[in-house]
Amino acid sequence: MHDVVIVGAGPVGLALACELGLAGCSVLVLEREPGLGSPLRAAPLGRRGLSAASAEAFYRRGLLEPLLTASGDQEVFDAAPEAAEPGRRRFVGHFAGMMLDGDRVDAAALPFQLPGPSPEAVMTDLEAVETLLSERASKLGVDIRRGVTVSAVAQHGQSVAAHAGAEVHEARWLVGCDGGRSTVRKLAGFDFVGTEPQFTGYTMRATLADPERLRTGFHPTRSGMYLRLPGDGHIAMMDFDGGRFDRSRPLTRDHLQTVLRRVSGIDVTIDEVHLASSFTDRAMQTTAYRRGRVLLAGDAAHIHSPLGGQGLNTGLGDAVNLGWKLAATVHGYAPEGLLDTYTGERHPIGAAVLDWTRAQVATLRPEPYARAIQAVVRDLLGTRDGATYVYQKLSGAWIRYDLGSAHPLVGRSAPDFRFEDGTRLGDLMADGRGVVLDFSPGRRLHASAAGWEGRIRYAAGTAADDLGCGAVLVRPDGVVAWAGDPHPDRAEFEEAAGRWFGRPAPAPVPS
Structure with a gap:
């Protein structure tokens, strides 16, 4: 019996498989299509834009450089405005086909940004992404079987089974990543609600x-x-x-x-x-992302118009959010309720993306009212504030999970902090563990962090820019779970670490 069966070997299913494989889970991926790649997934029809948030996720797992190589001669957009060629208009996305000028984006208004090697957008294609992730998943021991059609899903207490022809694949958990017409979603009885198409x-x-x-x-x-x-x-x-x-x-x-x-x-x-x-542009979403031992991610959980290229990026965000939580549950150290935070955190993001695409469809309707809205939007995109607002939506910079802390950094994607020796946060996250960055004098959190060794990597030193923090706890998905002042409180850190990483390992008994 596998720890997890994933149905669907698209980018979302493969990204999730990589996260679980990296955490040492036994993973089986079942894909209906017989082979990797198809004309619809290669350029030009398979061309997709990865947002800054998605590019950052690849960077944190050591996959950004291979991704850029796999993307061939697809255009890559530099992160820093000053890196652009003089007079060149930087394209960073659009709203309802109205182009956003990257030079109008106010970088200083973006929350908690630090310069780093991750670009603000990457143009690639689905075939390149799937090939890269398939190779990585296989190296991590993930079993990928193609040409397999799942016909039934049955839950049995502490396990779940995917039936495919005469074969039954049992696992402790099953995740449907099988697209907008998800078989898993239908078989498992998820409610799927939303709005009907306009075009x-x-x-x-x-x-x-x-x-x-x-x-x-x-x-x-x-x-x-x-x-x-x-x-x-x-x-x-x-x-x-x-x-x-x-x-x-x-x-x-x-x-x-x-x-x-x-x-x-x-x-x-x-x-x-x-x-x-x-x-x-049918816009639908499941009311929850989990039913018993069955979970959904990507288009299986939410579908919408492709306007703005939000589907792939939202799905990758689902995979990165779910992977470490499901792995912790499999290994038995997840604190109570950790897996339920997947729906709690990602469902509002999916709902917001559906509304973002609905707004674009409403703006494009062939009627006088919509044309009047287009004129207003064009004017707003021509302003610094308007361009910055839309860029935040397109890049993922707007996303902040409510983790119950008033600290403005908590719940956001962690800035790419850099120690004085050149080591970056992104360099410390390739193995999929959480990270505590201790910038405080005397390494105040060293002893406390030792209790979670194996789940949290401890790194200490002076940062080039610590943004006023004495220490930062980063979850495996790159989200800040806790941030302390220049003299961080050990008890606060231990409470946050316990909330997200379970009880600390017992101290060794002296011989």
Whole structure:
């Protein structure tokens, strides 16, 4: 019997498998598709943007450099505005197709930021991410089986079983990471609620007879929106038909040409369609992310419009949040209620992302009211405050979990603190343990931290910039669990460590 069975070998399932494998769990991943990779997951249709928060998660596990290599010649955006070429407009995202100018973002207004090697965004593709994570998971001992379709899920007291044909795979826990049409979600009886679609979206790689007639970039129109990327034939469209066409009929050249002409308002001709798929802005979320011994992550737990590229990033955030908590539960040292904080922390984030995408859809509706909103949003994006607000939403900088502390750093992603010897927080997190950074004179927390050896890495020294903290406790997912003043209180630290990492190990008995 495995510790955990994960259904779905997309980026979220594989990221979770890596987190669990890193923590020494026995993990089986079941994937319906027979092989790794497909044309829809490779560039250009599989192109995705990883937010600063997602890039940081890869960095903390030593995967950022391999990710950038795997992404090939995809554009990477520098973290520091001064690193950009003179006169070059830094693209860091968009709201409803209206571009955000990175040079207008007020870096000083972003909470608790320290310079580090993690970029503010990475352009990659799903195939590159999945290949990288598959290789890492396999090295960590994760068993990945492809071409396996799960047909039933049954919970039995202290275990759960995934039925796939004649085979039954038992585990202590099962996690559904099997996408927006999740089989696990349906079989396990999760409630899935939300709003119905406003549009059918299309993405295709096509050859145009007259490409010069169709401008590149995002273009909201009086009938929806279209996007054309230069050079690779990638075109996307949004047709406000109430989502009626999605997956209902074949995506023929004639149909795609009709939609493109209607949405763009241009009499453009498609010579050939090489690849195409459709989607909608249906926005749904499960009411909880756990039922008994079954949990959900990524699109299995929440679906929405792809506007703004929030889906992949939200799913990766789920995986990083859940992984260490589930591992602690498997190994038996999780404090009571730790696993329930997964829903408590991530469900509000998913709900906010759904509303963020709904706001963009409302802004793009082909009606006078929406066009008036577009004009207001364009004006706001042209201001420093407006650009900074939207960037916070796109980058993940807005996320802060309510961990019951008034300290403004607690609940946020930890800044990449750097010791005077050059060691960074990110360097200390590659093994998936929590970290306590002790900046205080005399290493005040050394003895206390020893009680959690094996679960928390202790590091002490003088920081280049300690942001006024004497010590910081960072969870394995990179979130600050506790922060002390320049003379940190040992009892406060021990209480916080116990809350997140369980009881300290008993002191060795003297011989």
